[in-house]
Amino acid sequence: MSAELPEFDVPPPTGADESSPAPSRRTFIATGTAVGGAVVAGGVIGGTIFADAQEVSAAEAPPSSRVSLTVNGTRRTVTVDNRTSLLDLLREHLGLTGSKKGCNAGACGACTVLVDGQRHNACLTLAVRLEGAEVTTIEGLAEGDRLHPLQQAFIDQDAFQCGYCTPGQIVSGVGCIQEGHTGSPEEIREWMSGNICRCGCYVKIVRAVGQTAGRK
Amino acid sequence: MYPFAFTKASDTREALNAGRRGGRYIAGGTTLVDLMRETVERPETLVDITGLPLREVTVTERGGLRIGALVTMSEAAAHPKVRTLYPVVSEALELSASAQLRNMATIGGNIMQRTRCTYFRDVTAACNKREPGSGCAALHGFNRTHAILGTSDACVATHPSDAAVAFAALEARVHLLGPDGARQVPFVDFHLRPGSTPQREQALRKGELITAVEIPALPRPLRSGYLKVRDRQSYEFALTSAAVALHIRGGVIREAKVAAGGVGTVPWKLPAVEQHLLGERPSGALWSAAAAKAADGARPLQHNRFKVELLKRTVERQLRVVGGTK
Numbered sequence: 380m381s382a383e384l385p386e387f388d389v390p391p392p393t394g395a396d397e398s399s400p401a402p403s404r405r406t407f408i409a410t411g412t413a414v415g416g417a418v419v420a421g422g423v424i425g426g427t428i429f430a431d432a433q434e435v436s437a438a439e440a441p442p443s444s445r446v447s448l449t450v451n452g453t454r455r456t457v458t459v460d461n462r463t464s465l466l467d468l469l470r471e472h473l474g475l476t477g478s479k480k481g482c483n484a485g486a487c488g489a490c491t492v493l494v495d496g497q498r499h500n501a502c503l504t505l506a507v508r509l510e511g512a513e514v515t516t517i518e519g520l521a522e523g524d525r526l527h528p529l530q531q532a533f534i535d536q537d538a539f540q541c542g543y544c545t546p547g548q549i550v551s552g553v554g555c556i557q558e559g560h561t562g563s564p565e566e567i568r569e570w571m572s573g574n575i576c577r578c579g580c581y582v583k584i585v586r587a588v589g590q591t592a593g594r595k
Numbered sequence: 596m597y598p599f600a601f602t603k604a605s606d607t608r609e610a611l612n613a614g615r616r617g618g619r620y621i622a623g624g625t626t627l628v629d630l631m632r633e634t635v636e637r638p639e640t641l642v643d644i645t646g647l648p649l650r651e652v653t654v655t656e657r658g659g660l661r662i663g664a665l666v667t668m669s670e671a672a673a674h675p676k677v678r679t680l681y682p683v684v685s686e687a688l689e690l691s692a693s694a695q696l697r698n699m700a701t702i703g704g705n706i707m708q709r710t711r712c713t714y715f716r717d718v719t720a721a722c723n724k725r726e727p728g729s730g731c732a733a734l735h736g737f738n739r740t741h742a743i744l745g746t747s748d749a750c751v752a753t754h755p756s757d758a759a760v761a762f763a764a765l766e767a768r769v770h771l772l773g774p775d776g777a778r779q780v781p782f783v784d785f786h787l788r789p790g791s792t793p794q795r796e797q798a799l800r801k802g803e804l805i806t807a808v809e810i811p812a813l814p815r816p817l818r819s820g821y822l823k824v825r826d827r828q829s830y831e832f833a834l835t836s837a838a839v840a841l842h843i844r845g846g847v848i849r850e851a852k853v854a855a856g857g858v859g860t861v862p863w864k865l866p867a868v869e870q871h872l873l874g875e876r877p878s879g880a881l882w883s884a885a886a887a888k889a890a891d892g893a894r895p896l897q898h899n900r901f902k903v904e905l906l907k908r909t910v911e912r913q914l915r916v917v918g919g920t921k
Binding site for chain 1 (some may be wrong): 596599600603612621624625629631632641643645669692693695696698699743808828829830883
């Protein structure tokens with residue numbers, strides 16, 4: 380079932396709000412990230428310093444597009460800067476911060492979501508290309524208070540430590556199980572290799588995926 | 596990432612028109628978006644071509660296989676015809692990237708992949724491929740993963756694709772469509788060696804679109820397979836790799852198709868190895884003698900000398916696996 384939400388323009392990322400008495404953890408981190416991003420974007424290229432993204436947008440609005448997609452069963456119509464990744468759309472504009480930004484380069488899998496039922500790296504997906512797409516994130520797996528079997532299996536198997544990669548691991552695991560690549564621990568390892576876990580919980584992650592696949 | 600205009604082509608004609616005006620085609624986008632974020636790629640206009648009807652895998656009249664440019668890597672790898680007729684292609688695809696990336700990336704995009712050379716990806720480093728005339732930081736830099744074959748003083752970057760190695764071995768053809776019509780390019784001519792113009796990587800004309808990769812019919816039975824050697828067991832680019840296809844009849848090798856990856860500036864066909872095998876009877880000594888020619892002409896750099904021996908061993912091992920003798 381999908382509920383139609385009113386269209387809204389995605390606001391440009393805001394900087395630090397100095398009037399806020401005590402920034403929340405998320406505001407603090409978001410601000411730090413924005414500053415870090417500006418440093419990268421404003422780096423020295425070929426001997427010249429070029430304006431960062433926000434300066435460009437101040438001078439002339441960067442090209443943007445309107446796109447309608449379904450996220451966890453809810454239809455969303457947004458207007459986004461063409462550069463916006465699906466990951467940033469989810470995290471910064473739709474408030475779905477479950478999908479994580481690890482490498483932002485398709486190398487770690489922390490941002491894994493399902494697009495039309497298939498696991499994709501949200502960081503390498505431009506949001507403007509998702510017209511009509513159905514996206515499922517970690518937030519969309521549980522049914523009310525009932526966890527998805529793979530979420531429960533991660534708890535049963537104690538398949539995480541810091542938890543940062545876990546949303547991506549679980550969504551990727553759902554894809555892996557749907558694809559049928561769970562015939563052996565070795566097969567699960569190979570087909571889950573797009574998800575890196577710096578805590579090294581691989582043995583238990585493989586068990587959790589195997590446990591869930593076995594139940595189906 | 597620099598701002599860019601975005602348009603989605605609803606048919607081939609629309610795509611070609613946009614391409615002619617300088618638009619950059621995007622399919623899976625797994626390389627392009629990554630490099631745009633690094634500001635290595637700075638397209639002014641992206642043309643989304645995923646709506647074009649290039650998603651079919653078909654058996655050709657002559658018994659070959661035509662893989663549409665927009666077939667994803669995972670679809671191509673899992674396709675029953677690809678798996679049964681050319682296992683080397685399926686294996687090369689499944690040993691590439693990750694499940695997520697293979698769900699996104701397409702066959703056309705795969706052969707358009709740009710190098711993983713870290714200096715190419717670092718906009719503060721000298722790189723003739725990215726910034727012609729700026730020099731090559733890899734030549735005397737950290738070049739452990741770089742090429743030993745097909746290099747020039749201007750560029751030593753490897754071509755990263757595994758599937759392209761299989762296509763090169765099988766002597767595939769790239770189907771192109773441009774403003775002046777359709778044409779085909781033999782796979783080995785599609786990728787350009789760097790020479791003094793490493794910024795030119797493919798034999799594509801302006802606005803041309805890849806529509807398919809066609810693998811020719813080969814005599815049956817054909818045994819084939821792909822071996823990839825890398826720093827970790829999965830989700831890593833090749834240090835060396837070998838694509839091998841053999842047709843053995845009456846105890847004699849009648850057809851031999853061999854190419855190597857991870858070592859060349861382009862997918863590296865090994866005609867000297869193939870010639871050594873033709874007309875011979877499979878044996879351990881034969882594999883070894885043929886593979887000894889795999890690194891002919893190699894120009895190793897300071898940190899990748901090991902690739903010369905590793906390449907020979909990779910080819911020998913895969914000849915043994917596919918050829919089926921000790």
